[in-house]
Amino acid sequence: QVHLVQSGAEVKKPGASVKVSCKASGYNFNNFGITWVRQAPGQGLQWMGWINLYNGNKDYTQKFRGRVTMTADTSATTAYMELESLRSDDTAVYYCARDVRGDDPRFDNWGQGTLVTVSS
Amino acid sequence: QTVVTQEPSFSVSPGGTVTLTCGLSSGSVSTNYYPSWYQVTPGQPPRTLIYNTNIRSSGVPNRFSGSILGNKAALTIAGAQAEDECDYYCVLYMHPAIAVFGGGTKLTVL
Numbered sequence: 001q002v003h004l005v006q007s008g009a010e011v012k013k014p015g016a017s018v019k020v021s022c023k024a025s026g027y028n029f030n031n032f033g034i035t036w037v038r039q040a041p042g043q044g045l046q047w048m049g050w051i052n053l054y055n056g057n058k059d060y061t062q063k064f065r066g067r068v069t070m071t072a073d074t075s076a077t078t079a080y081m082e083l084e085s086l087r088s089d090d091t092a093v094y095y096c097a098r099d100v101r102g103d104d105p106r107f108d109n110w111g112q113g114t115l116v117t118v119s120s
Numbered sequence: 121q122t123v124v125t126q127e128p129s130f131s132v133s134p135g136g137t138v139t140l141t142c143g144l145s146s147g148s149v150s151t152n153y154y155p156s157w158y159q160v161t162p163g164q165p166p167r168t169l170i171y172n173t174n175i176r177s178s179g180v181p182n183r184f185s186g187s188i189l190g191n192k193a194a195l196t197i198a199g200a201q202a203e204d205e206c207d208y209y210c211v212l213y214m215h216p217a218i219a220v221f222g223g224g225t226k227l228t229v230l
Contacts, residue, residue: 035219037166037221039160044207044209044221044222044223044224045158045160045166045209045221045224046221047211047218047219047220047221050217050219057217059217059218061218061220062121095165095166097165097166103172104154104171104172104175105154105156105171105172105213105219106156106168106171106172106177107156107158107166107168107211108168108171108177109168110165110166110167110168111165112165113165
């Protein structure tokens with residue numbers, strides 16, 4: 001059974017960085033990607049980017065390029081998302097999801113979410 | 121920049137049928153965008169409903185179906201139930217690697 005377990009809630013000050021982890025189990029980690037999505041309070045879902053664990057390629061949406069870094073430790077089957085230069089509007093729940101590409105692309109299993117609060 | 125559009129809100133009577141749509145601010149949605157649909161209830165992670173236009177994810181009731189209607193992707197709920205009251209988001213793949221969420225539709229069942 002596929003499971004994605006994320007790290008706990010974080011409180012950060014403006015200008016700081018946050019690193020959220022996503023521990024995967026129940027499948028071959030290297031055969032899929034991990035995508036990161038966030039939802040700010042009262043707002044919609046926003047795709048941030050993904051890391052292809054098969055070849056290590058990463059794609060970030062334009063909004064976060066230069067501020068986000070997605071990495072993975074394949075030996076620990078854990079993916080990470082680091083967001084720098086935090087602002088108050090980065091306060092959101094951040095989700096990781098298993099990212100399936102190919103003929104039937106989809107995000108098919110989700111982590112429980114990690115609340116990141118940015119406040120002075 | 122192309123925006124993925126959804127109705128902000130929709131209402132359906134219990135037992136009724138509703139169709140939510142997913143379009144583009146410029147251009148038409150086709151199967152080439154591999155539209156998928158996600159259900160979000162407060163405090164829960166998203167749930168995958170439909171992918172690649174019309175493939176139902178495992179465990180999703182068959183009252184949920186996906187299609188292309190005209191120049192948009194569509195999610196139809198036939199026989200809506202009270203538990204279907206939540207937010208629905210579509211995703212389009214704009215580029216082989218870039219995914220974009222629509223703004224979401226808040227569905228009310230009353």
